[in-house]
Amino acid sequence: MLDDFFIRALLAGIGIALITGPIGCFVIWRRLSFFAGTLAHSALLGVTMALVFELNIALSVFLISAVISIFLLQLQTKTNLPNDALLGLLAHSSLAIGLVIIGFLTTIRFDVMGLLFGDILAVSQSDLLVIWGGGVFILIILKIIWKPLFASTINYDLAKAEGMNPDRYNAIFTILMAAIIAISIKIVGLLLITGMLIIPAALARNISSNPIQMALLSTIGGLLSILIGLFSSLEFNTASGPSIITAALLLFLISLIKTKKFSELKK
Amino acid sequence: MENKNKVLLKVENAGISLNDKSLVKGVSFEVKQGEIVTLIGPNGSGKSTTAKIALGIYKKIDGKVKTYTNKIGYVPQKISIDWTLPIRVSDFMTLTEELNQDQINIALNLTGVEHLKNKSLSNLSGGEFQRVLIARAISKQPELLVLDEPVQGVDFKGEIALYELIKKISDKMKCGILLISHDLHVVMSATDYVLCLNGHVCCSGTPHNVVKDSKYRELFGDRASNILSLYEHKHDHTHSQDGTIDQK
Numbered sequence: 001m002l003d004d005f006f007i008r009a010l011l012a013g014i015g016i017a018l019i020t021g022p023i024g025c026f027v028i029w030r031r032l033s034f035f036a037g038t039l040a041h042s043a044l045l046g047v048t049m050a051l052v053f054e055l056n057i058a059l060s061v062f063l064i065s066a067v068i069s070i071f072l073l074q075l076q077t078k079t080n081l082p083n084d085a086l087l088g089l090l091a092h093s094s095l096a097i098g099l100v101i102i103g104f105l106t107t108i109r110f111d112v113m114g115l116l117f118g119d120i121l122a123v124s125q126s127d128l129l130v131i132w133g134g135g136v137f138i139l140i141i142l143k144i145i146w147k148p149l150f151a152s153t154i155n156y157d158l159a160k161a162e163g164m165n166p167d168r169y170n171a172i173f174t175i176l177m178a179a180i181i182a183i184s185i186k187i188v189g190l191l192l193i194t195g196m197l198i199i200p201a202a203l204a205r206n207i208s209s210n211p212i213q214m215a216l217l218s219t220i221g222g223l224l225s226i227l228i229g230l231f232s233s234l235e236f237n238t239a240s241g242p243s244i245i246t247a248a249l250l251l252f253l254i255s256l257i258k259t260k261k262f263s264e265l266k267k
Numbered sequence: 268m269e270n271k272n273k274v275l276l277k278v279e280n281a282g283i284s285l286n287d288k289s290l291v292k293g294v295s296f297e298v299k300q301g302e303i304v305t306l307i308g309p310n311g312s313g314k315s316t317t318a319k320i321a322l323g324i325y326k327k328i329d330g331k332v333k334t335y336t337n338k339i340g341y342v343p344q345k346i347s348i349d350w351t352l353p354i355r356v357s358d359f360m361t362l363t364e365e366l367n368q369d370q371i372n373i374a375l376n377l378t379g380v381e382h383l384k385n386k387s388l389s390n391l392s393g394g395e396f397q398r399v400l401i402a403r404a405i406s407k408q409p410e411l412l413v414l415d416e417p418v419q420g421v422d423f424k425g426e427i428a429l430y431e432l433i434k435k436i437s438d439k440m441k442c443g444i445l446l447i448s449h450d451l452h453v454v455m456s457a458t459d460y461v462l463c464l465n466g467h468v469c470c471s472g473t474p475h476n477v478v479k480d481s482k483y484r485e486l487f488g489d490r491a492s493n494i495l496s497l498y499e500h501k502h503d504h505t506h507s508q509d510g511t512i513d514q515k
Binding site for chain 1: 319322323324325337339340343346348349351352354355358359362363387407413457514
């Protein structure tokens with residue numbers, strides 16, 4: 001029989017995979033993987049803020065992500081530095097500020113490792129509620145905005161000209177990304193949430209021919225990563241978060257083999 | 268133009284500058300139902316920019332733009348689909364509008380690319396992609412079509428057929444068309460109103476009047492002025508692929 005904590009971990013992981021599957025596709029399509037990484041890094045600052053002001057961690061992470069996104073937009077108008085440089089600047093400086101503030105919090109015992117890599121085996125019932133409640137909400141919003149968001153992803157001008165209002169949907173998508181990171185920070189940790197957003201979607205791209213299919217395969221890839229990762233962490237007594245990402249990487253490598261054979265068949 | 272049709276687009280004294288440098292300024296024109304308005308001009312004269320101004324793509328513009336319809340079809344000059352996004356022609360067709368299979372088939376058929384329906388967009392040639400772009404823009408039965416170099420990369424025969432299709436659409440569907448084209452032959456033979464741009468409006472009017480304008484001659488040279496004489500005769504037949512003559 002499986003232990004309760006393990007079942008909770010499975011449920012939490014499944015919830016995360018269901019959200020990161022389709023959202024991860026948009027992250028890849030919109031070339032936002034570095035942006036997702038930046039938001040994840042800034043989450044450390046969010047957590048320390050939560051400790052200082054005694055806020056809810058998810059809420060605080062969400063707010064900091066929003067601030068970072070707005071700050072990025074401001075920087076883009078002030079300088080011509082390329083986006084990746086600005087994102088690197090924001091990612092590392094917010095991580096650094098977070099760590100500096102932790103240094104001042106001498107009274108609080110603080111598990112930095114847990115924050116970096118997450119602790120999916122320590123998920124409580126209220127965590128599950130946050131993940132599944134937030135997850136359902138995020139997926140419903142994504143379903144509603146799918147069409148205009150997809151059009152804006154394909155081509156801004158086209159979407160704008162034909163009345164799809166891309167600015168609005170780009171903004172909503174940024175908020176959704178911040179929300180995902182906020183609800184999953186405790187589970188997979190800030191270094192691994194980007195992995196869950198990118199790797200399943202990347203493996204799905206190798207084996208899909210249309211956007212809906214890619215979103216589905218990405219979700220399935222994420223679910224498999226969670227299952228393989230968690231059960232092998234139980235079996236081999238390895239850290240669960242990194243095991244999940246390692247499983248995702250293995251699946252990605254398998255998807256590469258498959259496309260190679262497939263394209264050879266075409267020839 | 269004694270055209271009593273509804274005005275679809277009105278651009279008044281519009282322009283835009285980037286970093287204090289004016290890209291285009293003082294452009295005014297209207298597009299009415301069933302009318303084809305073309306923008307011509309040398310490279311960098313602001314044709315695409317003017318189209319984007321008219322479509323409301325820029326946030327800060329000078330002057331005023333009013334559109335009196337929200338059923339707009341746009342064929343942009345450049346569009347690149349990233350490899351990371353797997354998308355078939357049929358997915359692309361429904362990008363901004365819900366269409367049923369029949370509507371998709373009809374539109375693709377009109378531009379001669381029905382056989383590409385399930386192909387991936389990234390596998391299309393330049394000309395094929397252009398035909399798909401046009402099919403997508405007309406499939407939603409727009410009231411206003413904005414076509415920015417719609418036949419670039421299309422073979423010569425297809426080019427003529429597509430321009431005929433565009434003309435037919437404007438007649439049949441009564442939609443207004445704003446066209447950007449390099450092909451002066453087409454512009455002069457098939458459009459109702461021409462604006463000649465070079466950072467501003469050099470001259471404008473019916474094709475007949477524009478070719479007589481000295482500014483037009485300055486921009487395009489004397490040979491361009493003879494174009495109209497070439498085109499002021501009616502074709503009474505077409506040729507099918509094997510060269511036989513089809514009487515109209």
